[in-house]
Amino acid sequence: MTRAATIAAMWIALIALPWWLPLIGGYTALGSKVLIYAIATMGLNLVLGFTGGLSFGQAAYFGLGGYGAGMTLKYLVPSTPLAILIGTLVGGLAATILGPLVMRRRGIYFAMITIAIGQLFYFVIVRWNEVTGGEDGLAGFGRQDIHLGNVVIPLTDVNFYYLVLLCFTVAVAVMWTLLQSPLGHTWVAIRENRRRLQFLGVRPERYVWASFAIAGFITAFAGTLNALLFNFTSPQDLHWILSGDFVIMIVLGGMRSFFGPLIGVIIFVVAQDYLSSLTDNWMTFIGLIFVLIVLLFPRGVFGIFDRRAKIA
Amino acid sequence: MQAKVSRRRLVQAGAALAASTLSSPPILTYAQGETPIKIGMHDPLTGTYAAEGESEVRGANMALAEINAKGGMLGRKVQLVVEDDAANAGLASQKATKMIDQDKVSMLMGSVSSATALAVNQVAHGRGVVYMVTGGHTDPVTGSQCHWTTFRICTTTYMLAAGLAGTLYKKFGGKWYFITPDYAFGHTLQESYAKLLKDLGGTVLGNSLSPLGTTDFSSYLIKAEQSKPDVLINLTDGQDLVNCMKQAAQFGLMKKFPIGGGLSELEVLRALPKEARQGWWTLEWWWDQPNTPHVKEWVAAYQKIHTDGTWPSARTWFGYAGLHSLGLGVAKAKSLEPVKVARALEGLELPDEIKLQPNKVYFRPGDHQLMSSEFPGEDLPDGTYPNLFKVADIVAGDKIALSVKDTGCHLDYKA
Numbered sequence: 001m002t003r004a005a006t007i008a009a010m011w012i013a014l015i016a017l018p019w020w021l022p023l024i025g026g027y028t029a030l031g032s033k034v035l036i037y038a039i040a041t042m043g044l045n046l047v048l049g050f051t052g053g054l055s056f057g058q059a060a061y062f063g064l065g066g067y068g069a070g071m072t073l074k075y076l077v078p079s080t081p082l083a084i085l086i087g088t089l090v091g092g093l094a095a096t097i098l099g100p101l102v103m104r105r106r107g108i109y110f111a112m113i114t115i116a117i118g119q120l121f122y123f124v125i126v127r128w129n130e131v132t133g134g135e136d137g138l139a140g141f142g143r144q145d146i147h148l149g150n151v152v153i154p155l156t157d158v159n160f161y162y163l164v165l166l167c168f169t170v171a172v173a174v175m176w177t178l179l180q181s182p183l184g185h186t187w188v189a190i191r192e193n194r195r196r197l198q199f200l201g202v203r204p205e206r207y208v209w210a211s212f213a214i215a216g217f218i219t220a221f222a223g224t225l226n227a228l229l230f231n232f233t234s235p236q237d238l239h240w241i242l243s244g245d246f247v248i249m250i251v252l253g254g255m256r257s258f259f260g261p262l263i264g265v266i267i268f269v270v271a272q273d274y275l276s277s278l279t280d281n282w283m284t285f286i287g288l289i290f291v292l293i294v295l296l297f298p299r300g301v302f303g304i305f306d307r308r309a310k311i312a
Numbered sequence: 313m314q315a316k317v318s319r320r321r322l323v324q325a326g327a328a329l330a331a332s333t334l335s336s337p338p339i340l341t342y343a344q345g346e347t348p349i350k351i352g353m354h355d356p357l358t359g360t361y362a363a364e365g366e367s368e369v370r371g372a373n374m375a376l377a378e379i380n381a382k383g384g385m386l387g388r389k390v391q392l393v394v395e396d397d398a399a400n401a402g403l404a405s406q407k408a409t410k411m412i413d414q415d416k417v418s419m420l421m422g423s424v425s426s427a428t429a430l431a432v433n434q435v436a437h438g439r440g441v442v443y444m445v446t447g448g449h450t451d452p453v454t455g456s457q458c459h460w461t462t463f464r465i466c467t468t469t470y471m472l473a474a475g476l477a478g479t480l481y482k483k484f485g486g487k488w489y490f491i492t493p494d495y496a497f498g499h500t501l502q503e504s505y506a507k508l509l510k511d512l513g514g515t516v517l518g519n520s521l522s523p524l525g526t527t528d529f530s531s532y533l534i535k536a537e538q539s540k541p542d543v544l545i546n547l548t549d550g551q552d553l554v555n556c557m558k559q560a561a562q563f564g565l566m567k568k569f570p571i572g573g574g575l576s577e578l579e580v581l582r583a584l585p586k587e588a589r590q591g592w593w594t595l596e597w598w599w600d601q602p603n604t605p606h607v608k609e610w611v612a613a614y615q616k617i618h619t620d621g622t623w624p625s626a627r628t629w630f631g632y633a634g635l636h637s638l639g640l641g642v643a644k645a646k647s648l649e650p651v652k653v654a655r656a657l658e659g660l661e662l663p664d665e666i667k668l669q670p671n672k673v674y675f676r677p678g679d680h681q682l683m684s685s686e687f688p689g690e691d692l693p694d695g696t697y698p699n700l701f702k703v704a705d706i707v708a709g710d711k712i713a714l715s716v717k718d719t720g721c722h723l724d725y726k727a
Contacts, residue, residue, distance in 0.1 A: 027413035033406060127495055134495075136450050137401050137427045139434050140457055157413075230405035231438065232431040237402060272403075273410065276396045280357045 010259070014165060018158045026270075028157045029229065034262075034269050035161075035168045036225045041249050041261035042175060043218025048247065049255035050179065051211040052191030053102075054111040056243050057118025061216040063238030064121060065091035065223025067132060070233050073141035080144045080155065080228065084167075087224030088217055094121070095216020099209040106194070115240055122238040137234030138227075155228075164225055171218055176258065178214065187211050252293050254300025263301050267293075348391040349384070349648065351638060352411030353631075354422040354432060355446075356399040361424040363579040364627045368422065368446050369394055370618060371631025379635070385642045392635070393417055397428050404428035408435040418648050419444070421634045424627075426450035429464075430457060437461045437724075442650050442657075444638055446630040449575065451719070454681040458721035460654055463680040465630045465637070467596055467709060468719075470504050472575045474712035475686025476594040477508040479705050480572050485542030486514025491532050491556065493548045494521040501547050501574060517541050522548060522556075529556045533563055544571045546591070557588040566590055576691070578625035581700040586693050589700060594688040597626035597669065598703050606665045623698035629668060633682075636666045637675070651725070654680075671708035678716030680723070683709035 013020075017031045044058045069087030073079075076086075102113050125132045132138055143160065146153040153159055178184050189197050190204045197204050227233040236242065245268070253264025271289060275282035297303050353372055355365035376392050384390050393415050397404035404423070411417045412435070420436050421444040423429040429448025436443035437459035445453055445464040449472065454464050467475075480488075488509055492502040498521075506516050517539040520532040526548075533556075536544050544565070548556050553573070560571055572592035578599075581589055601607045614624040637657065642648060645656035658677035667673040671685050689703040 022414070025414065027410055029406065029409045029413070129500065133430075135427060136430050136452065139430045139452075142434075142438070226402075230402070230409070230431060231434045232401060232405055234401035234427045234431065236400055236427070273406065276398075276403075276407075277410075280362075280396060282396070283358060 007259075014168075018161055028161050030269070030273060032157075032161045032164045032225075032229055034265055035164045036222050036229065037246075037249065037265045037269060038262040039168055039171045039225070040219045040222035041246050041253075041265055042171065042258070043215045043222065044246050045250050045255055045261050046175065046178070046187070046218070047208075047211050047215045048250055049257075049260070050184065050191060051187040051208060052194075053114075053208060053212065054107065055102075055114045055212065055215070056111045056247060057114035057116070057240065058215070058219050058246050059240065059242035060118035060121040060238050061091040061095050061219040062223035062226065062242065062246075063091075063125065063233065063235070064094055065220030066227035066233035066237050067125060067138060068220070069224035070138045070141050070227045071131070073144070074138070078144045080146055083143075083228070084221070084224045087227070088221040091220020091223055092213065092217030095220070096209075096213040099212045099216075102212055103205040103209040115243065118238065118240055118243055122235055122240070125238055126235045132235075135235060137232060137236075139232050142231045143228040160228070164229075167221065167225060171221060175218065179258065183207065183210065248290060250300075252290060252300060254297075254302030256299055257302040260300050260302035267301065346389065348389040349386070349642075350391045350393055350411075350415055350417040351635065352393045352395065352408065352415060352417035352420045352422075354395050354397040354404050354407050354411075354420070354428065356424050356428075357394075357396040359398050361399045363583070364424045364447065364577065365396075365399075367579060367625050367627035368424065368631035368634075370614075371624070371628035371633075372421065372446075372635045373631075374614065374617065374628075375632045375635035375639070379639045385639055386646070386648070390639070397422070397425075399425040399428060401425075401427040401431035405431045405435050408432045412439050412441055417441075419638050419650075419653070421631075421638065422446055423448040426453070429453050433457060433459060433462050440650050442638070442641070442653050444634045446634040447627060454679040455714075455719040455721050458679055458719070458723060460680075460723045460725045461650060463637070463654075463657055463675055463682070465634045465682050465684070466626075467684060467686060468681060468713065469501065470714055471686060471709060471712050472594055472596075473501060473504045474508055475707045476572060476574070476592065476688045477505060477512065478707065478712065479688040480543050480570065480592060481509070481512045481514055483704070484570055486512060487517050487540075487542045488514060488545055489517045489536040489539050489541040489543075490519040490545045491529070491536065491548060492519055492521055493552060494523050498547050502545075505545060505547075522552065524552065526552055527555055529559045530563075532556075533560055533565060537563070537565060537568070541569055543592075544569055546571055546573050548573075554585060554588040557590055558585075561587055561590060576701070577627065578623065578698065578700070579627065581691065582697050589691045589693050589695075592688065592690055592704075593701075594686050595626055595701060595703070596684065596686065597629040598687045598689075598701065599623050599625075599698060600703070601669065601706075604668065604670050607668050610665075610668055633662060633666055633668075633684075637662065637682075640666075654725075670706055673709070676710070676713070676716065678723070679719050679721040681713065681719075683713060685709055686712065 018028050021031050040062050047053045047055045065087040068090030069083040072083040072086045098117050105113050143155045186207045194204050249264035249268045250261045252267050254260030275285050355368050357365050379390050395407040419442045423445050424447045426448040429445045443462045447466045449469045451468050490502055492498045570592050576593035599611050641653045641657040645652040657675050661674040669685050673684050675682050686707045687703045692700055
């Protein structure tokens, strides 16, 4: 009951966000950014938290999604839904194709190969100057109004927020369904005891591949929205530093819980936005927050809620 | 009892209301006249470019003090909101949005990294806010991706190359060899140099592509030496530059032919080890201009505020000229309305006490690029800060800039 109430409160807060966020000194684009990063990190958490694979190159698929969407709008068709679709496919298929390379690796080797593949895409984007804009980033495209039959929805800041919220809802529904399915249970089993699963006649590699590919699609989906948020994307969106930030956000929020990454993203993005306006030494404070949370709440901030929910 | 209390409350409330209507109108008018005009500035205050960002903010603050001492803009005080973009394009867009939506800034300025300039260019245009790019050099800002909202203080990458190339060609001759870092920006820079050289009548003897992170440049340097060039152009950057220049000095190449590069800055020169602080480069402003009026006074004014032993750099001037330009534009437009300010800035010429350089400096109407000068010259390896550079020439910006047609800029004012 308490859990259901918490989740209901969360949805109400998200739907009403454009009204209350400016009152406490925020702005709508910040809300959109939080949700976009939440989709990306919750997707990554399928691999990281639920399957137990240390993926450290997830930003690559995020960035590929962004470039896919941006280049669709710039060179192919001025259509927002199509840009989101193509961007998601580009990033997701890249993860699917490269999945077999990572699915057999475990632990630190999994981390190393994912980070290497991530940097590979980063350098392709940086060097393919004529098409991607190189280090300067890709600009010169803009999100287009959405046409639903005869109704035209202009993508203003607030409307774009609701588009992101809709995408977030869809992504959450897909991930929740997956985690309740036999596939989701197999992922958790791989995390808990991969060898026992092999003795039972299951091939864990296939399931790791599925997990990695699906996470790739979901992160790329978030990446397309990220490119549309400010109508710009740059190679920094593929860089391992962003991959690292994603992992930090997940650890902050709690990698064992479904909504943990959302909490982590809120803490990270809001702290970054707020602290960096106050002091030049904001990175020190973010580091401090991270250390304190890891020391005091080893299961992430969401870990406390989970424990309380169980007691109640 | 209850009625009594509520009646007393009613009387109190009525009195308070009367008092407030009496007192509030004057407060309101006063507040409207005194609401400061806010200008948002984004610059890297952390990370690799923090020194450059800090210089730009210092320059903007000098201009801010001068503008406010003279009564502000349109009789209103000016306030500068500074945000750290960490040279990250995503963060820069976010901060620009924040400053427009939350802090209600009227205009934007800033940038060191080109990617942040292009990113904020999109945000500012999307919201119809005038944006003064202070330090992102990449050509598209006032070229293929130019917008009616965007103006730029620092010169284009093309102008940097053109300013130095002309000087080197005149001084040393037209047979050049290139060492180019093997990535996109290096290629673009090398192509503009090669094109400039051809236009001047020179020849490219060869071009060695060095991968990022090269530690041993000897094979490239030997090849360069064998081709007997008039000039060796070294376009490497960062640690590669240090390694390449060190080895060139060990080979004694500096005595055989001049080695030139691209952009340099006082902040960079100060950070470079002595071995790498050699050859021919171009700056965009220099503190030591004995024959230019107001420069000495300006440097003195800077050092009166900043007693940390630093000297103003080109970046300081970018910030200073950037905010002053916005002020001049608003004064000329007599309005804060973006379209009027943009129209007023077109063709606007900077006065002597702001331009701080000899040539005519103005915003070109066709692409919103400031026609400021290049200061090509030679590094002084044995110099001490701030005497690290000897300016050979001051080249007027409008002599070297691409024509508006060639930049690919079409300003997109709404009809």
